[in-house]
Amino acid sequence: MADIREIDRREFLHGLAAGGLLLVATASGCRRVSDTFGGTAAGSGGTPAPDGPPLAPAVYLRIAPTGDVTIIVHRSEMGQGTKTSLAMAAADELEADWARVRVEQAPGDEKTYGSQDTDGSWSIRGFLQPLREAGATARAMLEAAAARRWGVPVSDVAARQNQVVHASSGRTIGFGELVAVARTLPVPPKEQLRLKQPSEYRYIGKEIPAVDLADITVGRARFGIDQRLPGMRYAVVARPPVYGGTVASVDERAARAVPGVERIVRLPHTPVPSGMSPLGGVAVVARNTWAAIQGRNALRITWHDGPNASYDSGTYRAALERSARSAGKVARAQGNTATALAGAAKRIAAEYYIPHLAHAPMEAPVALANVTSTGCEVWAPTQAPQGARDALAKVLGLSADAVKVNVTLLGGAFGRKSFPDFIIEAALLSRAVGAPVKVQWTREDDLQHDYLHTVAVERLEGGLDTDGKVVAWVHRSALPSIGSTFASHVLYQDDGEMAQGITDLPYAIPNLRGEAGPATPHTRIGWYRSVINIPHAFAIGSFIDELAHAAGKDTRTFIAEMLGPDHIVDMTRAGLTGKPQNYDASFDEYPIDTARYRGVLELAAQQAGWGQPLPAGQGRRIAVHRSFLSYVASVVQVEVHPDGTLSIPRVDVAVDAGTIVHPERVRAQMEGATIMGLSNALHGEITFKGGRVEQVNFAPPQLAAAGDTQRTGYQIMRLDEAPREIHVHVVPSTGKPGGIGEPGVPPTAPALCNAIFAATGKRIRTLPVAGQLAGTGAIA
Amino acid sequence: MELTVNGTRHTYTGDPAMPLLWYVRDELGLTGTKYGCGIGACGACTVHLDGVAVRGCQTPVSAAAGRAVTTIEGLAATTSGRPGPGEQLHVVQRAWRTHNVPQCGYCQAGQIMQAASLLARTPAPTDAEIDAAMRGNLCRCGTYTRIRAAIHTAAGDLAGAKPSAPSNGRS
Ligand code: FES
Ligand code: FES
Numbered sequence: 025m026a027d028i029r030e031i032d033r034r035e036f037l038h039g040l041a042a043g044g045l046l047l048v049a050t051a052s053g054c055r056r057v058s059d060t061f062g063g064t065a066a067g068s069g070g071t072p073a074p075d076g077p078p079l080a081p082a083v084y085l086r087i088a089p090t091g092d093v094t095i096i097v098h099r100s101e102m103g104q105g106t107k108t109s110l111a112m113a114a115a116d117e118l119e120a121d122w123a124r125v126r127v128e129q130a131p132g133d134e135k136t137y138g139s140q141d142t143d144g145s146w147s148i149r150g151f152l153q154p155l156r157e158a159g160a161t162a163r164a165m166l167e168a169a170a171a172r173r174w175g176v177p178v179s180d181v182a183a184r185q186n187q188v189v190h191a192s193s194g195r196t197i198g199f200g201e202l203v204a205v206a207r208t209l210p211v212p213p214k215e216q217l218r219l220k221q222p223s224e225y226r227y228i229g230k231e232i233p234a235v236d237l238a239d240i241t242v243g244r245a246r247f248g249i250d251q252r253l254p255g256m257r258y259a260v261v262a263r264p265p266v267y268g269g270t271v272a273s274v275d276e277r278a279a280r281a282v283p284g285v286e287r288i289v290r291l292p293h294t295p296v297p298s299g300m301s302p303l304g305g306v307a308v309v310a311r312n313t314w315a316a317i318q319g320r321n322a323l324r325i326t327w328h329d330g331p332n333a334s335y336d337s338g339t340y341r342a343a344l345e346r347s348a349r350s351a352g353k354v355a356r357a358q359g360n361t362a363t364a365l366a367g368a369a370k371r372i373a374a375e376y377y378i379p380h381l382a383h384a385p386m387e388a389p390v391a392l393a394n395v396t397s398t399g400c401e402v403w404a405p406t407q408a409p410q411g412a413r414d415a416l417a418k419v420l421g422l423s424a425d426a427v428k429v430n431v432t433l434l435g436g437a438f439g440r441k442s443f444p445d446f447i448i449e450a451a452l453l454s455r456a457v458g459a460p461v462k463v464q465w466t467r468e469d470d471l472q473h474d475y476l477h478t479v480a481v482e483r484l485e486g487g488l489d490t491d492g493k494v495v496a497w498v499h500r501s502a503l504p505s506i507g508s509t510f511a512s513h514v515l516y517q518d519d520g521e522m523a524q525g526i527t528d529l530p531y532a533i534p535n536l537r538g539e540a541g542p543a544t545p546h547t548r549i550g551w552y553r554s555v556i557n558i559p560h561a562f563a564i565g566s567f568i569d570e571l572a573h574a575a576g577k578d579t580r581t582f583i584a585e586m587l588g589p590d591h592i593v594d595m596t597r598a599g600l601t602g603k604p605q606n607y608d609a610s611f612d613e614y615p616i617d618t619a620r621y622r623g624v625l626e627l628a629a630q631q632a633g634w635g636q637p638l639p640a641g642q643g644r645r646i647a648v649h650r651s652f653l654s655y656v657a658s659v660v661q662v663e664v665h666p667d668g669t670l671s672i673p674r675v676d677v678a679v680d681a682g683t684i685v686h687p688e689r690v691r692a693q694m695e696g697a698t699i700m701g702l703s704n705a706l707h708g709e710i711t712f713k714g715g716r717v718e719q720v721n722f723a724p725p726q727l728a729a730a731g732d733t734q735r736t737g738y739q740i741m742r743l744d745e746a747p748r749e750i751h752v753h754v755v756p757s758t759g760k761p762g763g764i765g766e767p768g769v770p771p772t773a774p775a776l777c778n779a780i781f782a783a784t785g786k787r788i789r790t791l792p793v794a795g796q797l798a799g800t801g802a803i804a
Numbered sequence: 805m806e807l808t809v810n811g812t813r814h815t816y817t818g819d820p821a822m823p824l825l826w827y828v829r830d831e832l833g834l835t836g837t838k839y840g841c842g843i844g845a846c847g848a849c850t851v852h853l854d855g856v857a858v859r860g861c862q863t864p865v866s867a868a869a870g871r872a873v874t875t876i877e878g879l880a881a882t883t884s885g886r887p888g889p890g891e892q893l894h895v896v897q898r899a900w901r902t903h904n905v906p907q908c909g910y911c912q913a914g915q916i917m918q919a920a921s922l923l924a925r926t927p928a929p930t931d932a933e934i935d936a937a938m939r940g941n942l943c944r945c946g947t948y949t950r951i952r953a954a955i956h957t958a959a960g961d962l963a964g965a966k967p968s969a970p971s972n973g974r975s
Binding site for chain 1: 818819822823826829830831833834835836837838839840841842843844845846848875876877879880893897900901904906907908909910911912913916931934935936938939940941942943944945946947948949950951952
């Protein structure tokens, strides 16, 4: 509890000591900080019983005697808008004036904030309710204080825009003036809170500029790379190029001779699987980033590569294909697929290859650490500050209390910054040189040493009856699991990975089978925006289009038929062999609802002008996918030119994510996810040769223009290739919120490749599309 | 050597080959300019040299000797941006706010500097001209459709028209 008291003291200085009202929101209701952490127990909010529910406050809400409202958000901001949308939810129920609201980023502290892991498209889903309750609690206390002051029943007063109003007399009083009394009143229990009806929302569902927008546009926003401390040194690290490799020998002389280079430091090696730990290597510490880079380039290092030196993408694809062609570990089985396939009127099979992808956030990994004799403080763009804190404590031999992790803005992350390896490097180097050290990963480092998106072969086989209905479906997926990064001998996807498309398949197919094939890992596999949904959804979305084509049916109609009449899919009778997985939610709370699939399918199709004729050379197709408890359908319209290049005039995205807090940021996320999904599909590929990543840096724009695969460059979609129009259609809903950051990615790639098929007759089964369309443009 | 950054004169005696990117960031503490690739492939490091966009990672400090360097921090003061209600902004910065362009924001200083340079020479760019000028600036968050819309808005603003409504759906 020591660290909580420390936070408490800090908050007291800023809030309570100055007479403010400070509340924490927890899963079980709100508490006043002084009650929660052993201060004066005034009121019924009470100290949690020792055996009570875990204290996991999502947020701090502070109202100062000036009336200024501070909302401390514990999730990391990486462009998804969480800092803004969570604050909007609390401010709405509080009836705060948005102009008086300041949003602060919480440091990593599990005991104080509960899990802060910003992943799994979880922030709104997990914290909308606690934040609303925090706001409503404070509002109730302020209203009670005003009623007492005026000697009127509390039912006669109401908070409005940072004031409490007594309607019949027209009297008003500001929040600031009420704080002194409000903070002595009982904290109302959760059951007595009156939350707003959707029609009363002032901010939820409305358009509000993101809290960092103004700073970003003038260059004032502070990312990880922008952190500075007096006396800070700059470091760049040479890491073993092959996963699991070690340093054989180093010649440091040339590096030492670079002006500005101060120290060369060996970092400890971590054996495979390296998990969250850094890879080791040799660091150059210098007076500025440029000197550190020059010094690193001047190091002459001989490496022991180890067994993963054999990793070669071409060979590995063949191994995955072999795996996907033999019986695997069954994850879901219904009916009898062998008999059904044998008796099918039409039987088709297809294999899809989806390569490794690199996250490549525009801000490469970077962290600043200051390790002193008493502790460690870091500033880092991290999605997982608590994991970082625990890992730092362990590596440095400190208690977690002595480690502080400050979360900066993240210049993109997409899952990469859930790993603390780069933060640990900074701390080790700071300890070694006795000064604050900022570790800068170059883009070369980022691509060479990412926790890559997996690489997959997905094999599907389907049977149609004489009416063109799907009677059998077998899906085998072979890919190295994320679990292999953390434990040896992990050869199969786990239930959670299989539930990203395969075991949660919603279609009413009587004979159905999902299997995982074994795959040996040779590199670090990590979470990449929408994760294993990427290969699974590409294969499923493409195969459905192949089946529709074989059945001679329109894809949209065919999908609707596969969904069957609107119903909740009964996952207790789905033939699952393992634990049912539903993105950490229960199927009771978040069932698989085919009506919602149909809703987004129809909405996207209608808005895209489905069925309307297109010019020659163009195609329009659809894919639909549920992930992170949200439903998304994408319609991509593509034009394939005679030279094999393509352009994308229009994409329509329909999303049903339940209650929406910040529609403008939701549209932004869907636009961004669409572009990332298209970028993955058209260009995304990391390849290995001799155990080394072949892509050295971003593909330069001149080469990207040619549209061909760059072996040495990692290509990302550029502005000129981006869809001319992206129309996002949000299904109005007051249902439970689902995820937003990730679910837009999975349907994009299959919709694109289906549209390419519609335009050219060429079926893309190997990603990326890259140069595969040469010579196809004229077919249409 | 002497150079002017955002109107302030500086004397520099270090490695003349150091890229302007690291000079403004590490030596001057102007951190709005970002590192993305170091090879001229992403545009995150874009600054102006005598009003023209250059890649800060490909421009040695020596090339800026005696010339005027502008970074994102100094952009508003350079031009025609009419004063907004609170803050003096360049038209491009205002358009970026109107369209809520940034997501993570990391690439946006480079995008804004590139767009400002484009509009300085081509005040009413066509989509093809926007493609050509902006394709060197990567955005991993995928804000491209809004970047295009915001450039058209800024161009309209420059022409004295009322800032037009966002053209990409309702964004
Ligand atoms: S950092 Fe200069 S172009 Fe990428
Ligand atoms: S806004 Fe994140 S990289 Fe462009």
